[in-house]
Amino acid sequence: MWPDTRLCELLGIEHPVIQAPMAGTTTPAMVAAVSNAGGLGSHGCATLSPEKLAEDMEALAGATNRSVNLNFFCHEPQEISEDHHAALIEAMRPHYEAAGAPLPDEMPAPSFQPFRQAQLDCLLARPPAVVSFHFGLPEDAAVRALKDKGCKILSSATTVAEARWLAERGVDAIIAQGWESGGHRGLFLELENDAQVGLFSLLPQVVDAVDVPVIAAGGIADGRGIAAAFALGAAGVQIGTAFITADEAHRKPHHPEAVGLGTDESTRVTRAGSGRPARAHRTPWIDAMAQVDAAPFPLMYHYSRPLLAADGPAHQFSLYGQSAALAPSGNAGERLTALVAAAMAAMGR
Template identity: 40%
Template sequence: MSNTLFNTELAIIQAPMAGVQNAQLAVAVCEAGGLGSLPCAMLSKEQLINELDYLTHHTNKPYNLNFFCHQVSPYSEAEQQQWHELLSPYFAEFEIDASQFSRKASRQPVDQQVIDTIATYKPPVVSFHFGLPNQEIIAQIKAWGGKVLSSATTLDEARWLKERGVDAIIAQGKEAGGHRGCFLSMDLSSQPSTEQLVHDCLCLDIPIIAAGGISTPEQVKMFKELNVAAVQVGSAYLLCEEATTSALHREALKTTAANNTELTTLFSGRPARGIRNRIMQELGAMPTQAPAFPYASIALTALRLKAEAQGSSGFSPLWCGERFKAREGINAKQITALLMQGWQS
């Protein structure tokens, strides 16, 4: 990397991508000279330890652990009923009995117990999505020498993060695949492109990392010339050998991804960018009946499993950023080297 922010050779961060990767991809990017990331928000304590053990035994390079900081609100019976009514034709189609579905959140925000679990590993970088945890947790990470990052989707969010002591800000433009990192406002109309957001945030006198719609060396070069500290790239790794991207997701990426993504709340309750599929087309990408994050995923996961068993990705979250460029038969090291040609040119 052109600076010593993360003590890596290259100015690239592999975006944490829950559901399509494990520690193997993170290790590959670390070994290629970038900052590999492990998505931890959906891991149990045992899974987290297993992934960290694999990661730390297979690389001695800096790495990043990523966690969610969302607020968990109650999920009422009335909200569940409204959501199930909208989905009832699909429950009938796939013969799903939704009457016993839980109203408990499967994804919990980072807490002290999680920090206690990772503290013995002293991860060099810890990043957050949907804001930040409390200041005590931030202080603990910094006490072991860890750097703290978080995503901002607006200048207001970037200022908020700087005021709370992050070491760098990930400027997540609206082109980014997967979940938006928004936390001060859910008004998507206020969220600019990656280029505009980077321009906005550079006035803050803190390292800025560009994220969203970056898939070519030319785009990397453009952001380097804007004086970002690094670029964060996710979708470009989705087809690589080390990713756990499903066969159905890979097929969609290869055939329909380009210019066919949309922000949707259907799959989790929070806006996230993915390839337009059957349920997005039939219900609209942002139905008002979708419950708050992460409750929408309870019913959608059941539909997804049934549909995927029949070879359909019509109910799957096919996360992908804009300007996706399909590259088959390539590994993470090759992708990292290709993108960094733009930084080094």
């Protein structure tokens, strides 16, 4: 049925269509629905405590016996200097004053940590079929321990150099993440890299550069996009934005409205929300922050979150990609089924 079945065989799935992990948006119900419909459901676990991770793994085990993917971040925690903190507080002051919210003028405490032992222990106790990472990979020993338990390992590359780096470290497949993508850019080799590599350019060059299967991500939201990805050499696709408003998704109050308004031009890549470049709904605040040196990820949340909480519509940090307008509707399983049917039609299969 599919022109390339390498990913189906590797990950134990019927359709090489991955619902992207989206921390704060995906739920066990959503992930299970996609896996039960024959795709690969992925849960964004980066911000979950080990206790909540174990709880969600239990819920997933009760809702599907198919392959699922659990996803984590591998950022390197950084600090912020007092001078940088003071400059940021001054830059943020007018926005907080306009929103009538108290400035977070104390120095930030460390917030969520990258993938670590407590999370690894949860995974080793109940190994999922697939574990994926954003912002690189954890240390080699963790990757080896997961592989020894039979987990397949995926990670995102935003450049050919990152794809080669991942392939050299033994990942089973690489997600080529184009500039169109919603959410955080997975970049990790050069944090200041502003290269804007679109998927049509990135995908075939990554396919040529590595021997493992390549999964296309970024701007794919209908059958035509899936067909195009396969034509460019992808062995599968990873789709985020087209699932954000699925019935089972965790609803942030402002999120569905922002995504519903999404056009090709309605997003910007910004560091203002978290400190790392991420594609989000364009707001006046995001425009104003373009000239401000953000705090390192994830410390920037300390400066942005109270503002976002105080005044959603003007300052929202709503992550989605450039193809929101193409997204299907319905629950997550229906969306997966519709995407597969549309892909088959577009590929004449």
